[in-house]
Amino acid sequence: MQPILEIDGLSKHFQLHEQNKLIPSCANVHLQVYTGQLTALIGPTGAGKSSVLKCVYRTYLPSGGRMVYRDAEGHRTDLAQASEHRMLELRQRDIGFVTQFLHCLPRRSALDVVCEPLVAQGVEREAARARASELLGLLNVPERLWGVPPATFSGGEKQRVNLARGLIARPRLLLLDEPTASLDPTTTERVIGLINSIKAEGVAMLAIFHHPDLVQRLADRVVELTPPVAVSDILETCAS
Ligand SMILES: Nc1ncnc2c1ncn2[C@@H]1O[C@H](COP(=O)(O)OP(=O)(O)O)[C@@H](O)[C@H]1O
Numbered sequence: 001m002q003p004i005l006e007i008d009g010l011s012k013h014f015q016l017h018e019q020n021k022l023i024p025s026c027a028n029v030h031l032q033v034y035t036g037q038l039t040a041l042i043g044p045t046g047a048g049k050s051s052v053l054k055c056v057y058r059t060y061l062p063s064g065g066r067m068v069y070r071d072a073e074g075h076r077t078d079l080a081q082a083s084e085h086r087m088l089e090l091r092q093r094d095i096g097f098v099t100q101f102l103h104c105l106p107r108r109s110a111l112d113v114v115c116e117p118l119v120a121q122g123v124e125r126e127a128a129r130a131r132a133s134e135l136l137g138l139l140n141v142p143e144r145l146w147g148v149p150p151a152t153f154s155g156g157e158k159q160r161v162n163l164a165r166g167l168i169a170r171p172r173l174l175l176l177d178e179p180t181a182s183l184d185p186t187t188t189e190r191v192i193g194l195i196n197s198i199k200a201e202g203v204a205m206l207a208i209f210h211h212p213d214l215v216q217r218l219a220d221r222v223v224e225l226t227p228p229v230a231v232s233d234i235l236e237t238c239a240s
């Protein structure tokens with residue numbers, strides 16, 4: 001079986017021009033993600049886990065390495081080199097991202113925020129709303145909130161909206177950044193159920209979990225990241 005995503009030697013650093021410094025956020029990352037499987041990224045805070053997901057979604061432009069994505073037709077795209085246009089196309093049809101925090105347009109109801117990915121794929125709004133209601137119900141978002149913009153929601157409520165939006169469109173590759181970090185045990189169990197069911201439908205996932213217990217229950221592969229060494233540290237080590 002060929003991986004849907006193969007990351008080879010990925011690195012990302014940020015240049016702080018004022019201080020003439022390079023801040024590494026992930027370095028020399030290798031991993032594979034397969035259809036119907038979940039690859040978990042583990043490692044301490046600051047190891048670069050979120051940065052890897054942001055590079056795959058191209059929120060960050062990688063500094064080096066390759067991230068080869070295979071689409072449904074078997075075409076390969078190196079996400080590190082892909083055009084903005086290709087990335088928009090992939091985000092619309094192929095790659096979903098449940099970010100750690102909900103980012104959405106203000107003044108749109110929770111229901112419409114959750115619908116967005118389906119509507120973008122051409123599904124009729126009423127059908128999309130029906131599916132969104134089902135997911136919000138499943139994730140225990142009280143019905144009185146469905147018509148309200150999520151800006152005023154609690155952390156846990158926002159996270160449920162974020163998850164519902166990420167799960168609604170069945171992307172081929174789903175990126176999950178600590179999707180259950182502020183959920184209660186009952187809702188966490190429902191999310192585990194949802195993740196298992198989309199896995200069975202063939203969705204590939206690259207995920208970060210807050211609890212090692214979730215990694216054990218959900219991961220088919222585990223990749224451990226270690227914090228990258230700062231360039232200035234390397235220079236000091238060489239000098240000493
Ligand atoms: N936009 C950014 N600008 C500067 N440094 C960043 C940025 N994003 C991440 N970093 C740095 O990269 C390192 C890894 O961050 P992150 O990927 O969030 O790690 P993790 O998710 O494993 O906790 C951190 O030291 C962080 O400060």
Ligand SMILES: [Mg+2]
Pocket residue numbers: 049050051
């Ligand atoms: Mg993180």
